[in-house]
Amino acid sequence: MRSIPLSVAVVSFLAISVSAIADPTSTNLASAAPASTSPASANPAPVNPASTGVDPMAGYYGNTAISTGGMAEVHIQYNADHTFVMNVPAFALRFKGTWALNGSNLCFTYDVTPPGVTNPDCGPIVPHKVGDTWTENADDGQRKLTLVAGIQ
Numbered sequence: 267m268r269s270i271p272l273s274v275a276v277v278s279f280l281a282i283s284v285s286a287i288a289d290p291t292s293t294n295l296a297s298a299a300p301a302s303t304s305p306a307s308a309n310p311a312p313v314n315p316a317s318t319g320v321d322p323m324a325g326y327y328g329n330t331a332i333s334t335g336g337m338a339e340v341h342i343q344y345n346a347d348h349t350f351v352m353n354v355p356a357f358a359l360r361f362k363g364t365w366a367l368n369g370s371n372l373c374f375t376y377d378v379t380p381p382g383v384t385n386p387d388c389g390p391i392v393p394h395k396v397g398d399t400w401t402e403n404a405d406d407g408q409r410k411l412t413l414v415a416g417i418q
Contacts, residue, residue, distance in 0.1 A: 323365075323372070325395035330418040335409040343417055350374065367391070 326344040333340040338356040344365060345351075352361040363376040366386075373388040394400070399412045 320393075322367075322391040322393040325393055325398075325413060328417070329396055329413055329415055331394075331411055331413050332418065333409050333411045336404055336407040341418055 323344055323346075327346045329343070331342045331344075333342075338354050340352060340354050342350060342352045348364050348366060350363055350365050353359070354361075361376055361378065361380060363374055366373050366375070368388060370390055371388045372391045373386040375386040376383065379385040394413045396413050396415045399410065402409050402411060
């Protein structure tokens with residue numbers, strides 16, 4: 267097993283978490299390609315909130331997106347006040363920032379930018395609801411993402 271510097275590990279699992287709602291055309295670091303396994307949201311498409319009048323982030327508020335597999339588990343919470351908190355329990359890391367909708371993209375701006383992550387970091391919006399599970403490919407392997415109820 268090869269040793270990976272912490273900054274590289276952070277970039278790998280943060281990139282996948284930030285792109286947790288990105289579609290296959292995402293340009294995020296992880297080159298994510300999500301495939302939903304939730305029957306209700308099979309292959310959801312990116313949305314443009316300006317054209318639909320629907321808040322694509324509504325399912326995330328007050329809940330936690332948990333990303334597993336790869337280097338470490340990551341928990342991310344999106345708040346209705348346009349802030350987010352990302353926790354990496356295995357490394358006792360916590361990142362905070364703000365998010366904004368930009369057309370059909372969701373952009374994250376970190377208070378302190380993790381190494382190797384662009385700031386802001388943008389990708390297409392794909393809505394999810396509590397109970398949805400999907401997978402994405404990342405530099406550190408395939409990751410499973412689940413949107414769970416509450417802050418965890």
